[in-house]
Amino acid sequence: MDLSAPTRPLVISMGDPTGIGPEVTAKAWQALCHGPTPFCVLGDPALYSSVPTQPISEVSEAPQVFCDALPVLKGFEAPGVVVGQPNPAHAGVILGAIEHGVDLVLSGQALALVTAPIAKSVLMAAGFSHPGHTEFLGALLATTPFEQTRGPVMMLAVEGLRVVPVTIHCALSEVPSRLTQEAIVHAALVTAEALQRDLGLKAPRLVVAALNPHAGEDGAFGDEEARVIAPAVAALQAMGLQVRGPLPADSLFHSEARATFDAAICMYHDQALIPLKALDFWGGVNATLGLPIIRTSPDHGTGFDIAGRGIARAESMIAAIQMAAAMAHGRMTS
The missing domain is CATH 3.40.718.10 (Isopropylmalate Dehydrogenase)
Structure with a gap:
């Protein structure tokens, strides 16, 4: 499949800032930074300090800097992060990144949304009423026009x-x-x-x-x-x-x-x-079907117990990014 360099990037929501989401995202950038599909992160630049980062104001800037640094869209700072210690005070910025990612894809500024893991209990402690990403995205997009049978339906995939x-x-x-x-x-x-x-x-x-x-x-x-x-x-x-x-x-x-x-x-x-x-325990991807946007996610949780130790495996995040790119390409050419 020809995935020649697109003019629009993928966007990755940061997930829970105290979990392994930032680590596996940074590792995914290291693995894919010379690949055909750029992406940018909706998150706090301080969370990705293990790799070079470049703050950007618009997602359209991501392709120009992607090979040299992980593009991080401004406006999603998460104060008071203690790695491995989830905090309901971060619920607002976690959900805000998801919502903004949806808006960026709907508006055509981004190709697809990849979501880093969230902790449902942390969000529910702050008043979140959905069982998880799938149902939240379904609610966010419930009134958006879509000519196919409407989801959300959860598909898990490996090779x-x-x-x-x-x-x-x-x-x-x-x-x-x-x-x-x-x-x-x-x-x-x-x-x-x-x-x-x-x-x-x-x-x-x-x-x-x-x-x-x-x-x-x-x-x-x-x-x-x-x-x-x-x-x-x-x-x-x-x-x-x-x-x-x-x-x-x-x-x-x-x-x-x-x-x-x-x-x-x-x-x-x-x-x-x-x-x-x-x-394939490490390479699974969660894709939400039946939405007006493409959304994928790594098929694992927040990993609070190993966060900050540098040992989180990134295969699932890499596969989620690659699958999002392939699905976006398929939708554009169908």
């Missing part, structure tokens, strides 16, 4: 595997009651449209995982497959999508099976995340 959980952050005991035909159809539609529009797959192949062992064993181990999941698959097939399922999850993720589909629609969080992290 060779993409997974989409229908239910996300809830107790396992709540999953059966939250699974509906409508929820499965919606997640699959958003996924198929995003694979077409943003990743260039003209006819994406989806599989839908069963909920119960052995896909319910003809009702012996549960009836969700016959009552909810199979009708959702039939509805998707009637719409012309290439979809198979429900298929037993324990035989869905070996190498030969993965070669037969482009994304797996999973019924709950760990059903999706365990095979993904077993395949």
Whole structure:
């Protein structure tokens, strides 16, 4: 894929300033500073002192300085940062960076938004009412025009595997009651449209995982497959999508099976995340599908316990930046 140098950069929100977000962002710049896609950070320049930085006033300045220094957009200082010690007083600047990043992409000044990790408990202590980035972005963009099926839908990706959980952050005991035909159809539609529009797959192949062992064993181990999941698959097939399922999850993720589909629609969080992290623990990317903007994120948390020690691994942030660039390129050329 030709990712020749764009005139617009990506933007990276700083995430929690006391976590590993600044460290992995700085390391990502070191790895990518001579690459085709520049980016700038919405954060406090003091957080990125391990690499050369260049304060900028407009994101349009980022491509000119990117090879020599990490561009940092002015206006997102985070006072009183103690690395590894999260502070609800930073909630305003954390959320402000995300909101401004959304505005920059919506206005066409930036190609895509990459978000460094946040700590939900820290933000909630300051009055934040959303379970995480995905839901917050969905709320921010709820009234923005978008011609595709609207998300947000969370997709996790590594080389060779993409997974989409229908239910996300809830107790396992709540999953059966939250699974509906409508929820499965919606997640699959958003996924198929995003694979077409943003990743260039003209006819994406989806599989839908069963909920119960052995896909319910003809009702012996549960009836969700016959009552909810199979009708959702039939509805998707009637719409012309290439979809198979429900298929037993324990035989869905070996190498030969993965070669037969482009994304797996999973019924709950760990059903999706365990095979993904077993395949590539360090390189996972979280992408929010079905939004008017491209947004990706590293698939890890704030790492308060290792923050400031210089040992945080940046593979996931690097992959998130590269995927955001590829998706933005795909959307522009679709």
